[in-house]
Amino acid sequence: MNQDFEFYNPTQVFFGRSAMENLSGLLSLYGKNVLLAYGGGSIQQNGVYEQVMQVLQACGKKVTEFSGIMPNPTYQKVLEGGAIARSCGADLILAVGGGSVIDCAKAVSIAAVERGDLWTRHWLEKRPVEIPPIPVGTVLTMVGTGSEMDGDAVITNEETKIKTSCWDYCLYPKFSILNPEYTYSVPEYQMVSGIFDTLSHIMEIYFSPEDEDNISDDFAEALMGNIIRSTAAALKDPQDYTARSNLMWASSLALSGLLAPSKKEDWEVHQIQHQLGAYYDCAHGMGLAAISPAYYRLVCPYGVPRFKRFAINVWGLDPTGKSDLDVAMAGIDALAAFIRDSHMTANLRELGIPDDSLLETISSTCNLRQGGYYTLTREDVLQVLRKSF
Secondary structure (H helix, E strand, O other), X not given: OOOOOOOOOOOEEEEOOOHHHHHHHHHOOOOOEEEEEOOOOHHHHOOHHHHHHHHHXXXXXXXXXXXXXXXXXXXXXXXXXXXXXXXXXXXXXXXEEOHHHHHHHHHHHHHOOOOOOHHHHHHHOOOOOOOOOOOEEEEEOOOOOOHHHOOEEEEEEOOOOEXXXXXXXHHOOOEEEEOHHHHOOOOHHHHHHHHHHHHHHHHHHHOOOOOOOOHXXXXXXXXXXXXXXXXHHHHHOOOOHHHHHHHHHHHHHHOOOOOOOOOOOOOHHHHHHHHHHHHHOOOHHHHHHHHHXXXXXXXXXXXXXXXXXXXXXXXXXXXOOOOHHHHHHHHHHHHHHHHHHOOOOOOOOOOOOOOOOOHHHHHHHOOOOOOOOOOOOHHHHHHHHHHHO
């Protein structure tokens, strides 16, 4: 590892079947008023809502509910939550759900204490958060985003059709409760969408310089191999605790910062998908799955040694008698086969995009990053979208 780096992750994680037993002690560290943030009601159906409320009531907390957070949380929803948090004097925001709920809760924690054009300040101009936001804690019920252990808040501005993130160290959750059993009731579609989101997070970091002997890349390969094995097991038995626990912890580790030291990081697949999501409100992980093979086939010739390593170390492919480029491309073919075999979305039509009428608009508004092996042009983005269609 030849590059200097900083590593910091302040989130306290409680993992396993007994993780919820720690919530009462954690709540004692905060004031009386709790804003309970959640989505469309699935936590009420699977019993998690009742468990959380019992703990909150036993701790004497005054609970204000902020529900209806959508899969791609909007800036207007953030402003709504900020107003509610201010009016109830929230001392803690407890986000119960998946990454969208947690991302929205982080954004609300800013909107509760700041006024003005937060979108421009923090999401477009990426200015640091200077006023300490309301603390956020999480109870995770769906894996994939890694938001339970990072400082990102991904939000969609529905008026400008831009989906992007605000990042700050102060947005890391103070604590996260991770019980893999809470993910059992997630439908298969959402489960595999979250799995590919995790895998994509790892690949965005892995497929980037620097390529020297790097323990970050060793960690990444180990995580990807486990995700591949655990996905097959979870599809066979959705209540396979070992598989679901591995997938949950892999999701948290992927964006915890552990894989990033000495890496430049790409994130262009996410930039393309974010704009797809802004225009079509599609499942994030499924959108990543739909475009990743086409993107990596375009980029592969500029990073052949890394893609060859991916084919051999992650997919176990035999390079004997093949050129380096052929081996590298075979690894991408293995990724595409994994997407199909795991019931993920293999193209944009399967994602629910009816025609290609907006692809040029999406490509023209997509953020172009420079951390990978090749910096795309807008024509390249359009090519990726068309090949993914």
